[in-house]
Amino acid sequence: MARAAELGRLTVAVIWRRAQLVERRPQNATARTLVFTVPGWPGHLPGQHVDVRLTADDGYQAVRSYSLAAPADGERIELGVQSVPDGEVSPYLADALPVGMDVEVRGPLGNWFVWRPTGGDPVLLVAGGSGIVPLAAMVRAHRASGSDSALSLVYSVRGGDDVWYRDHLDDGHPGLDVRLLYTRKPPPGSIRDPARISAADLADAAAGLRPSSPVYVCGPTGFVETAADLLTGLGRDPATIRTERFG
Structure with missing residues (x-):
């Protein structure tokens, strides 16, 4: 059974989607912003995150969670990735994944740690x-x-x-x-x-x-x-x- 995530009044199936890397921007010596296009992306709220899945040629898969770094923008999403020494996934995403290559993403995930532009409270x-x-x-x-x-x-x-x-x-x-x-x-x-x-x-x-x-x-x-x-x-x-x- 597919899990579901609530986005405002919209409920979307949490499925794996193809995500193509279109841009990599440095933030500091070890941190990068990765911009992906995700066909069929349903949108998200600021504060949500996604799971990213990488699949090796031999079928081995690794899944990690990354926060979304920008508000919803059509089918584009931005992830913030910190390269961790000896990490299995983050160094590859941060510096080695070629622009134009695909990964898989699942989300948006998380509905509690979100900000909605309503009300006037500081x-x-x-x-x-x-x-x-x-x-x-x-x-x-x-x-x-x-x-x-x-x-x-x-x-x-x-x-x-x-x-x-x-x-x-x-x-x-x-x-x-x-x-x-x-x-x-x-x-x-x-x-x-x-x-x-x-x-x-x-x-x-x-x-x-x-x-x-x-x-x-x-x-x-x-x-x-x-x-x-x-x-x-x-x-x-x-x-x-x-x-x-x-x-």
Whole structure:
């Protein structure tokens, strides 16, 4: 029996579809945006993800999940891929899969960690490393929708060279407030010493939220757990905090 994913009022069968790589864009030394065309793609919500399946000549298959990095755009989808040392799939996708070649994708998947451009509540996004990928889709959807809700992003990375989607974060969008946190190597002129995320880093953004405002946290498991604990310590209702983790 086919599984199903609900997309707004539309229910679509979750099946494997052919996806052709049409563009690869670097984000940093090890991170890439991969753009695919997927015939019959039903659309998706910012925050959702897909499964990607690779099949070797001998029939061996490997499946990995990747977040969608952009809002729906017809039959085009964008995935954010971080090449993991000694990884079975990510190094191939990030740097070796030829443009024009096909993989298979299944989705969209996930209906809880999504943002919909409705209502006027301020929104807080908290990202650690490659956890920015689904949040970038929310940032871009927020801009495209013309939403008047305030959007704050607190984004933790090791150093200035590790930032993803800088072109979308530095474009002067008036509804977006971005704070970059550096844990190891801050760029020249940074006024914050390198450190892991703290309550002080979240306090101002959290103070601007309403009781019903959603908060989205994505990143490695330890980062997500720490950020969620800090937010509840600042008085956020755990029911308003949506998390997605990896690793």
